[in-house]
Every structure is written in C-alpha cells, then in structure tokens.
Amino acid sequence: MQDKPLRADALRNRRKILENARDLITRFGADVPTDAIAEAAGVAAGTLYRHFPDKAALIDAVLQGAVEELGQFTEDAGARVESGRAQAMAEFRALAARYVEHASRDRAVRAAADRLSEEYRFTGDRLRRVTDAGRNLLARAQADGDMHPDITIEDVFLLVHTAPTDAAPAVRDRWLALMLAGFTAGNRPGHAADTPEDGISAPRRP
Amino acid sequence: MQDKPLRADALRNRRKILENARDLITRFGADVPTDAIAEAAGVAAGTLYRHFPDKAALIDAVLQGAVEELGQFTEDAGARVESGRAQAMAEFRALAARYVEHASRDRAVRAAADRLSEEYRFTGDRLRRVTDAGRNLLARAQADGDMHPDITIEDVFLLVHTAPTDAAPAVRDRWLALMLAGFTAGNRPGHAADTPEDGISAPRRP
Amino acid sequence: MQDKPLRADALRNRRKILENARDLITRFGADVPTDAIAEAAGVAAGTLYRHFPDKAALIDAVLQGAVEELGQFTEDAGARVESGRAQAMAEFRALAARYVEHASRDRAVRAAADRLSEEYRFTGDRLRRVTDAGRNLLARAQADGDMHPDITIEDVFLLVHTAPTDAAPAVRDRWLALMLAGFTAGNRPGHAADTPEDGISAPRRP
Amino acid sequence: MQDKPLRADALRNRRKILENARDLITRFGADVPTDAIAEAAGVAAGTLYRHFPDKAALIDAVLQGAVEELGQFTEDAGARVESGRAQAMAEFRALAARYVEHASRDRAVRAAADRLSEEYRFTGDRLRRVTDAGRNLLARAQADGDMHPDITIEDVFLLVHTAPTDAAPAVRDRWLALMLAGFTAGNRPGHAADTPEDGISAPRRP
DNA sequence: TATGAATGAGTATTCATTCAT
DNA sequence: GATGAATGAATACTCATTCAT
Numbered sequence A, B, C, D: 001m002q003d004k005p006l007r008a009d010a011l012r013n014r015r016k017i018l019e020n021a022r023d024l025i026t027r028f029g030a031d032v033p034t035d036a037i038a039e040a041a042g043v044a045a046g047t048l049y050r051h052f053p054d055k056a057a058l059i060d061a062v063l064q065g066a067v068e069e070l071g072q073f074t075e076d077a078g079a080r081v082e083s084g085r086a087q088a089m090a091e092f093r094a095l096a097a098r099y100v101e102h103a104s105r106d107r108a109v110r111a112a113a114d115r116l117s118e119e120y121r122f123t124g125d126r127l128r129r130v131t132d133a134g135r136n137l138l139a140r141a142q143a144d145g146d147m148h149p150d151i152t153i154e155d156v157f158l159l160v161h162t163a164p165t166d167a168a169p170a171v172r173d174r175w176l177a178l179m180l181a182g183f184t185a186g187n188r189p190g191h192a193a194d195t196p197e198d199g200i201s202a203p204r205r206p
Numbered sequence E: 001t002a003t004g005a006a007t008g009a010g011t012a013t014t015c016a017t018t019c020a021t
Numbered sequence F: 001g002a003t004g005a006a007t008g009a010a011t012a013c014t015c016a017t018t019c020a021t
Helices: A008-028 A034-041 A045-051 A055-082 A088-105 A107-115 A125-143 A153-162 A169-181 B008-028 B034-041 B045-051 B055-082 B088-105 B107-115 B125-143 B153-162 B169-181 C008-028 C034-041 C045-051 C055-082 C088-105 C107-115 C125-143 C153-162 C169-181 D008-028 D034-041 D045-051 D055-082 D088-105 D107-115 D125-143 D153-162 D169-181
Strands: none
Touching: A008 A034, A008 A045, A008 A055, A034 A045, A034 A055, A055 A088, A055 A125, A088 A125, A088 A153, A088 A169, A125 A153, A153 B169, A169 B153, A169 B169, B008 B034, B008 B045, B008 B055, B008 B107, B034 B045, B034 B055, B055 B088, B055 B107, B055 B125, B088 B125, B088 B153, B088 B169, B125 B153, C008 C034, C008 C045, C008 C055, C008 C107, C034 C045, C034 C055, C055 C088, C055 C107, C055 C125, C088 C125, C088 C153, C088 C169, C125 C153, C153 D169, C169 D153, C169 D169, D008 D034, D008 D045, D008 D055, D034 D045, D034 D055, D055 D088, D055 D125, D088 D125, D088 D153, D088 D169, D125 D153
C-alpha cells in the first residue's frame, strides 16, 4: 500500500540516519553539518541525500518523529482518563511536565521547531494527532471544573513552545508551576469565580 | 583604572561599530557577517577586530547594552513607585509587557541571549543593575500584597527568558496574561490565602 | 558474429534506453544525469550500465544513431538524383538546410558532436555510410558543373560541423547562403573560370 | 576617478587570477573548477571571490578582455586603411584570419561565448567598440567594391561565431576561404553583377 | 592606528559508477 | 538479468580572522 516496500538494508540506513540526526541535532542544534550526521550514521553523504532530498527535509523528519511521540503520549493520557483510571487535570499536569522534560532532553525538537516555526507554528496536519488528543483532554479537565474554561489548544502549544528546555530540572519545574497557575480554574480572571479587578479578561486572538 | 584613555576617533569608531552591530543584529540576527557590521559602521574589518577580540565579544557588548537599557527601565519604574506616582504591581506588569515587546522588535536581545545563555543564565555582574532594581520593585509589590510572596528575581528572569518574542502581539499578550497569573498573589498555592492541596510549594533552586 | 543473441526483453530495454537517452539529450543536452535517462526508460541505473559500459558509450550510441539518419537522408537524395527525379546541386542545398534544421532541433547531435569531436573529427568507420553517399552526390553535382570542383567530403563535414545550430532560423538560413557561396562553381577562385590572383588554391589538408 | 585605486598587491592578484582563468579556460573550457583557477593563480579560493562575485563574473571578465583585444585589432586595421597604408578588403580578410586563429588558441573566447551566447548574442554595449570599428572597415571595403554590398556586421559576427576554432590550422584556413567567398563582391547573387537565378536575395533579418 | 586584502577550512549538494540483494 | 541503494570525490561559495601595507 505504501509508496515502496524499501529494502531491508535501506530501511536500516534510513533509521540510522534519522536516529543519528536526532541525536546530533539534540546535542548540537540544527546547525550540525549533514556530513557529520552521515558519518555518525556510518553512511556516505550521498546515502543521506538518497533518503532525504535536502537538509531541511531531514530536520523535518526528525521533528515529525518528535511530534508523533508527543501525540502518542497525549493519546495515552486521554485513554487513561477515559477509562477512569486517572483525572484529566492531573494527567494534563503530568503531560506538561513530560513535554518539557522531553523537549529539554531533545534540542532537536526545540531547534527544529524554532527553525521551522513559520511553517508549523501551531497548526499543520502533522500536528493533527497531538492536537486532537490534546483538545480531548482539555475538554475533560474543563468539564471537571479544574481547567480554566478559556484555555485552548493554542495555549497549550504556547506553553510547550516557550518552555525553558535548556534550563536545569528544578528551574523547569518552577517555570511549569508558574505557568500552570494560569491554566488552573480559579487562578485567573475570566472564570465565574474570578474577580475581574485586575483587568485581565478572556483573550481575543485570531 | 581603565585600560587606555582611548583617542577621540577611536572612541567614535567603537561607538559606530556598536551602534551598527546592534542595528544589524536587531534586524537580521546574530548571524550577520562581521564584514557587514564593519561596512555599516564605515570602518574596515581590522578596525572592528581592534576594538573587539572576536565576534562573540562584540555580540556580548551589544547584549550588555541591551541589558543596561532594561536596567534603566526598571530603575525608572522603581523611582515612580518610590515617589508614589505608581503602584508596584502595575509597574511590574507594564515592565514585563515592555520587555516582551522590546525583545520582539529587537532580535539582538533574543539572539544574543540565546547564544550566550550558558554564560549569563540568570546571574552575572553584568546583571547587577537590573537585578537590584528588579528586586526592589518585587519587594514593593509583595509588601503591597499584590505579588505572590515566593516570587524571586530568578522567576522574573525566567519569565523574560521564555517570553515568545517571535510571536504575534496578540499571542505575546496572551502568554503574558497566563504567565503573570502565577506571579499574582492569590492566584497560586503557597500564599497565605491559598489552599496547599495540590502540593506545589515554594521552589527550592540552587 | 555478434557478441550475444540478446534476449528479447534485454533488447527491448536497450532500445528504451537509447530512445529515451536520445530524447532527453535532444531536449536538455548531454549533461542529463544517467539516472534521469534510466528513469525515463523505466529501468534501473544498473540496467543502463549493463547495456553501456559508461555514459560516453551511451552518448556515442545516440550520436551513431543520429549519424545514421543523416546517412539515410543522403542516400535518399542520391537515389532521387540517380533516378533523374532531382538535380544534384539542388539536393545538396536541400540536404544542407535539412541538416542544419535537424541539428538545431536536436541538441543530442550538437552536444554529442561537440563532446566527441576529437574522436570523430571528420573520419571514422561510423561515418562510412554518410561519407560514401555524400561523395556520390558531390561527384554528381561537380559533373553537372554546379559544384566547385575542389570541394571534398571533408568540406561538407566542415560545413555541418560549424553550422550555427543554436541560432534563429533566419540566421541559420543566412549563414547557409553565405557558406554555400563557397561551394558553388563560379563563385570562388580555383575554378576554370576563376582568376587565381588572390592566392587561394585548392586545399591541402591531412 | 575610478571606484577604487586598488592596492598594488591586490591588483597583482587580480591580474594573476584573470591570466590564469584565461589560460585554464582556454585549455580546458569554462568547466574548470574555480579552485583550480585560484590555485594556478597562487591565491586562496576566497581571494578569487573577493575579486569576482561569482564564477560567471570571472568568465565574463575573461570574455570582456578577449572582446577588447578584438576591438583593438579591428581599430588598428581601420587606422591602417584610413591612412592609406592598406586596402580595406585585404585588412578584412587578414582580420578574419586573425580572429579565427585568436579564438582557436583561446577556448576561453569560444567557451564563454557559447555559455553567454543568450546574453550577448550579437549585441551588447561590451561589443560596441568592435562593432563600430567593424562597421567602419566593412563600409570601406564595400565602397571599394570588394565586399558584397548586403554584408552587415551581424554577418561578420556570424562568421566569428561559427568558425571551427578547435580545428587544425589548415582546416581553419580552408573554412575561411569557403566562408569568405560569400562575403566577396561578385561571388554571390544580390550584387549588381550577379545573376539572381538561384533565388537567393538580400537577407531580411530582425 | 586604520585599512582591506588574503586566508582556508567548512557546507550543502550532485552524479557517474559499483555491487549487494 | 534486473534492481536500486550506496559510494565518495567533486564543486561553488562563505566568513571569521590575520597581517602586510
């Protein structure tokens, strides 16, 4: 059904290239030379270019892989909530922590996201999976009254996008605690129980 | 005390280099070739290297300038509060918005901050001025009961460091609203009035 | 006598490769990648190299095909003259125009001729057919008294070799008119009626 | 008055680069690597690119130099005719021979001309000098009654463009003899003395 | 001190050809 | 015999930095 079955050795090479690209980009950022990636993968430069038309495509593939992992995590969380094994808001908090931790181990995600931010920003079909799963979890937490009702999936991406992934774990935890306060029902104006005195109202964004 | 008295024309050159470096980095990021900076400044490449040992040093100087501007803003805000012309928390909010706006117009700040993040992190003598002024404002807002009592200057730097400076204005505003919720007294556990049930306590960071 | 009987499908592949090589070289010049030729022919790169030892050999084969077409045209012209249906000089002129037009539509001929000009120059067994047919036509035109008597088949190849195939049709026609003046009896010294004063005599070439 | 006086050593390097570019292009065609040119000139790759923005510009400069030489030759010929020391048609023939010889020693001219033929074709300010001088000589020869009256400067360029510069000297001479027949008054229809029977009339080209 | 010319290692990408599957 | 994946040398161009003028 797929375009090509791809020979066993070719598939192995493709995987080695992707793994090493991810590793190197994670450690050194998206500026790593393609030659370095090829060498790390144990293939010649030409082989890398057989599998990916250019460097951008390779980075793109690395990013897509990372995004798909996030989608998987999010779907898993949703499943736990749906089956009654966990509470939506708790899963959301855990997920956020996991996102941040994940991204901080992986400069690839961050670097690629930065470089491709124009293209991806907070939309794109590639994000469909994580977007859908995220919206689902969000709705659950809001139904429980734990999540502030004006929070949208874009807010979640904003959280992910700005996380201090290059900081120490304690700093990342602190940042999350501060940031999540804005997500929690009762902690911010705009909710029924909130006092609107400080002038912050529900956001109007395109 | 200083290394050299520096001749008048040399000083003029140094200033021209710095100004143009700031301008170009602001517009195009830290990747601008040194040659472009030298040319914009109307000097030869060698002259640039006479004033700054290498490109990193030049970017460093540009960053320092930006940081000093922030210090000035912060001191101004403190002065207004001290003189009773303004409320501390309102000034803090305005200051945060001003920084985010400032940095989003000025790729120099952002780019240099990214590149030199290891060196500076949230400390360093270069930050003394903005640090002191910030602590002062913070204390005032906490004394007023408007700022959550566990907030430290490191939290403020964290806010600054992670602001989505490359995003659209509406997105930046939204991010600030979410983030500042965590800074506001009464919006987060750890405060006298807060219920500590969700287990987030005052941070312990090195 | 031939190297191998060659299986039916192998022969088919060889033909497809040649056809597509001709087509692509015609359109894009001899710089087309071998991969592109293989793909166009619907075979893998290795198959191309099974049929032709290297790219030069493939181009060579393409050229040979083109040269054989020219031989065919020339033989046809000769036949028309021999059967009294046409005059030799008129056929010669038409043939020259036809070649120039042909080569200008077909970058294969031109490109291959350029690249292989050292090898072929104006000799070679591969040219036997067109050479013989050309000499025949030439002799007829000279016998008619229309073609200058010192013209040889090498002169004809020289004409072909230097035709401005990349020029606009009007320019090509003009060039032919100028060049053919030198081929026409009575238009140039060396002929019985010519005055030998300007010192140009019949050529002596290796 | 000129853009820059250019330091002595820089000028020396520029000349070495141009000379070696000319030499290498002459011998191997326009495909010579820039690195090879730089090495031959005894400079680093970067130096070549300081003097010429890209490879095309270098080739362009080489061509311009060659064209200027041709312009010089042509003006000299015109001067000899004007001073009565020589006959226009004889100078024209000698010049044509010189052109062809020149170009055959210099694949640079040919290769660059081919590559840049779209841009230059038979016009362009760079050709102004040789064009003007050529027209002058042409007019003289036509006034003398030696040059066919319908010949234009474009015909001359056509001659130059199609000369078999890669052939042996005897072949080039032969080609010239054939081609020049079309330029000579009395050798081709269209002249007062010609019989227009073969239907070739004065050309109409844009 | 200033100039700006020279350096040269570094980067992404292509393509003829080989060879394991 | 066919496939197509892998090779790896080659190429144009950049840019931080040095140093002769």
